Amino acid sequence: MKRILKSVLVMALMMFFGAYTYAQTGITGTVKDSEYNSSLPGAAIMIKGTTEGTITNIDGDFELPTQAGTFDIIISFLGYEDKTVSVTVTSGKMTRLGEISLEGTSQGILEIYVTADRAKERETPVAISNIDHKQIENELGSRDIPLILNSTPSVYSTQQGGGAGDARINVRGFDQRNVAIMINGVPVNDMENGWVYWSNWDGIADATSSIQMQRGLSAVNLATPSIGGTMNIITSPASHKAGGSLKFEYGSGNFMKASLAGNTGLINDKFALSVGGVRKSGVGVIDKTWTDAWAYYVGASYKINKKHKLEFYAMGAPQRHGQNLYKQNIAAYSHEYAKEFGYTQDQLDQYPEADASIQYPGYSDAKSGRYYNENWSPVSESYNGKQYWNGKEHDRHDKGFLNERENFYSKPLINLNWYSHWTDKISQYTVLYYSGGKGGGTGTIGSVRYNYHEGITSPSRFVHWDATIARNEANGASLGVLRNSRNNQATYGALSKVKILFNENLKGSVGIDWRTAEIEHYREVRDLLGGTHFVDTNDDFA
Structure with missing residues (x-):
């Protein structure tokens, strides 16, 4: 009986301290526009006379x-009159202020802090879905950013072959060539x-504060096909709370990712800075879809006054x-699975099932079935040929195999955004940007030996x-x-849009969308594969 009473007492104490731990003292509320009753994300909340504050x-x-x-x-927000609210906070309780409405200094002109023509519910006649940072952080993980949209109506995204960054997105049946993709107001569709x-x-994704998916045509100020829809990715520095984070992620295929981020939060209702870095590596779930990647991000926001704001x-x-x-017939991955779709034995015989022990004799580190990938094959470790890319010679990624198809690229993006209210009825935003690009993809050229030349059976040639x-x-x-x-490539561009309220x-x-680009396309030898030189006679100019 004493033991039972002790256990009950311990549990009661744990419940008491647990409840005490979760009790919070503070203030909550919602900030909205007084005219349209729409939410105002990024509004600054400050305790007068202190440095304590947050944003919506x-x-x-x-x-x-x-x-x-x-x-x-x-409570303050660009383009709106500041509002002061007195509140008494009780210890151990969250004091609720309810809805706080701000009066606009420019009637009806909302959210000019966003360059990407974000739609507003109940005002813009397009179907929209908004995804905030918390949902991205909880659901996306380390996947490509389009995959967070799979729960959005009329949107389909896939990793395709499984290579890092090889995802694609379809909206209302249109592929991403017909979907305008923007990051902080800058179009990133290939020109x-x-x-x-x-x-x-x-x-x-680690720096993204929100994503809006507009499905269908919308009034976007871009010379980019957008009949499928518009995807706006915003990384507003002012929307992040002050602090830092160091995150490590591990997953299948020896996946490892380290992310470091730091945010100042909104300082004196004027300045905010966010920085981040990412290191990612892994051998890949699908055979030999390894990744070796870095990423960096810097974002700064400065509110000049109530009518002007800059972001970098x-x-x-x-x-x-x-x-x-390369796509495979379903029978190449599994004959048993193909039978469920009505495959006959004659049809199965046309597509031998992927079997690493047959395709790569003597090579143990290969995958079969659904993890099969024809875009690589073993090479003798005694082969010491170098690979040439980005102006230098390099050792190959792995001594035991070569990827026929590899992607290598770096595309920096730099932009300066300026938002302003000129009068009570005229507002403007302007974006100046530079987007570079250096890299490419690999493949074979000339005459190479395939597996069938050597009498090796495979679902597809390698x-x-x-x-x-x-x-x-x-x-x-x-x-x-x-x-x-x-x-x-090197792309330079300027976007500017003026909004006018007549009544x-x-x-x-x-608005205007001006761009110019210098783009180079050419081929070069990456690996001579044992020879001394190579002459391409298939080109008319060779």
């Missing part, structure tokens, strides 16, 4: 821990083909990763590197090589 989240909500007492709370290479923005951003993600680009190297060494000149397809029922806007 994407829904306009805030929570400010503080001590008990009576205070004056100052030539409209595609978005998410490996260029690896690590951006710099980010990039230099990376290399093995790819799995390069037999040792046979190719032996033939090139015997010939002197290389008959087939590993090449780089280079894509070097309560009529608004107008006019």
